[in-house]
């Protein structure tokens with residue numbers, strides 16, 4: 001996951017390959033609650049691991065459910081209608097799929113509960129649900145503004161509940177209120193009379209987001225509750241209904257998450273992409289995004305648990321759509337509309353205004369930043385296509401809304417080839433923590449940015465490079481380690497860093513079984529990180545690196561590190577030979593005295609005895625060899641920025657390099 005303050009997406013062009021998507025948030029949180037309300041143990045497969053599911057799991061654990069993780073399975077032992085605690089204070093983040101159903105379930109289970117969330121959750125309405133529960137006899141107080149969380153729930157005796165008359169709930173603000181009642185009311189269906197009683201729910205007003213209700217009904221059926229539905233107005237939970245664990249249950253991949261990759265397939269050049277984990281037979285309403293994408297020109301084929309998407313019409317065809325049935329996925333259409341042949345209109349989307357943020361305002365504001373003309377109203381959005389000359393490099397605000405972050409990544413395919421900056425990219429953790437990594441695994445950039453940091457030994461390149469890479473969310477290449485590992489392999493094969501052995505060393509270098517993982521250097525699985533750091537290994541590295549055949553053997557390997565979203569590479573010839581087209585080259589140096597002192601401190605802190613004078617003599621000898629060798633000698637590239645950090649802290653150097661990088665970007669300072 002990217003935890004950087006921003007993530008810059010370079011201009012993207014093509015896409016190819018296969019993605020596997022995480023489990024659906026809507027299914028995951030419903031399954032968790034149903035498993036918690038049922039008796040017995042449910043094993044949940046492919047559960048989404050995200051902020052919203054974590055919030056639900058924490059809440060269920062606090063209520064007394066036993067939860068056990070076993071690889072990618074999760075076992076929950078349900079409460080069987082009996083809470084493990086009489087009171088609890090639950091923090092539910094910004095998860096509507098936890099707040100609404102838990103409110104209903106806890107109001108019926110009996111106990112003293114406080115339910116809170118992040119400030120935005122306290123602006124998301126819940127009054128219609130509380131009204132419905134109050135009608136029934138539940139006791140719920142607002143702790144802040146009436147109609148909104150936080151809430152306090154008080155216990156009521158089951159016999160005090162008024163279950164004879166239909167329970168009326170409004171359906172035109174959020175379908176989650178009806179979902180909450182449907183999930184929780186079976187708790188009462190077996191109550192009092194021996195055979196229990198039918199419980200009837202009536203929807204007042206036009207029900208929005210019906211497909212989410214279908215998911216709810218489908219999952220209730222998997223847990224043994226067969227709700228009888230009359231149109232979208234009346235729902236009956238039959239007398240005697242009881243939650244029965246299905247034993248095992250699989251969570252489908254998230255169909256709304258699929259929308260970004262369906263759009264990607266429709267927009268990107270190439271043979272298209274394959275999406276695994278969800279197919280056209282999905283129980284999620286958002287799968288109907290596929291129809292909308294087809295109308296816009298996408299070529300989509302599908303099977304049991306997969307979709308394959310490629311570009312069909314180009315530019316895309318404008319769409320005018322009532323998007324009430326695909327509220328979340330329709331945000332993706334708003335960005336696709338930029339690539340269409342005429343203005344597109346999304347209608348009947350008033351529910352966007354009460355989601356993670358006011359999504360109509362947010363989409364309109366950010367689309368305009370890209371240069372688009374946008375019209376918006378209480379329940380619609382009209383987006384005009386953007387000509388190649390109209391695109392602006394924009395820093396996209398994401399409003400702590402995962403879907404804003406994800407759908408705006410598609411703007412990186414713009415024909416003007418301007419990059420897109422996504423602010424606070426970590427908000428995708430709500431439903432798709434690895435969204436950007438997944439995108440980068442299939443997207444192809446026109447040019448992946450590289451920052452080169454070259455300089456002599458002990459100049460602090462390594463530390464600076466790692467830190468700059470971390471702040472930008474970029475990959476990192478320590479090219480010196482490749483020469484160090486080559487030196488090690490050379491020794492292990494009984495060779496000498498001499499021209500006589502050059503061809504054999506080069507052959508070894510070309511086929512190094514090398515892997516970098518979590519800051520470690522692994523050679524055929526063996527952790528050699530410390531071995532290659534010794535002074536002797538450094539000297540060997542310096543000598544093998546003077547052999548031209550070795551240098552060319554390592555060329556392809558070094559260039560293969562240039563991957564999305566970007567690379568920071570340190571070495572001696574990053575800017576001169578390996579990445580001569582890099583947009584930023586830094587030549588880092590410090591006086592020999594300073595460098596010897598730093599190396600000395602480093603060695604002493606590791607408990608390795610060292611002598612400053614001999615260290616200084618060693619590094620001057622290495623400087624001389626590295627800079628006087630005929631191939632790729634150590635020297636600044638003509639277009640490199642010089643940075644002498646003799647009198648700088650690491651932080652000052654980091655800030656300097658990031659500042660130069662920012663100056664090279666078209667974005668205004670964040």
Ligand code: DC
Pocket residue numbers: 457458479480481483484538541542545546570571572573574622626
């Ligand atoms: O940066 P370092 O100390 O780990 O590098 C070890 C040796 O490898 C260095 O003395 C010279 C060589 N090297 C090189 O020639 N080119 C690079 N890009 C990186 C390192």
